Amino acid sequence: VIAGATFIGEHSYSTDRHPIAVGRPDNSDLAYAQDFGKRIMDKIESANDMDALYPVDVRAIKRPSQPFFPLLRFLRKVIKLRKSDTPLPRTPWVEDESMCAHCGLCVIACPAGAIAKGDELHTDQAKCIKCCACVKTCTKKARVYDTPFAVLLSDCFKKQKAPQTIL
Structure with missing residues (x-):
């Protein structure tokens, strides 16, 4: 490995009501990534041989810097949520079946194969990884995943983080 990076993307739990890193990556992030790619290319082109392409430890x-108090507030709220025995949703679901067009976009988007073509109203709990790809791709907004963690993340982490790289 000759380079590594962490880039920020919109959180899979992000919704209109509870935005989490909405619009990320933004134009600034994309420009940063493009510059990072150029710096990697410079590293490769300037190497005389393979041994000159020194490896990096991506660890x-x-x-990304995280203010201490929002993190502490988030952890406190997570503990309180866990102690409250609030039931947590196991998988995304279709809240209003009449909104589902059975287009199959959720089936295609699901990386775990938890939604079957022809049975788009249900999600296999054993396969679902809660990535919310099905929710994000549903053009009819029929699929939802209303988790209390979205509220906590949105409330506690408003400050934008910057991408980090190692070269």
């Missing part, structure tokens, strides 16, 4: 990438 050394700086974690």
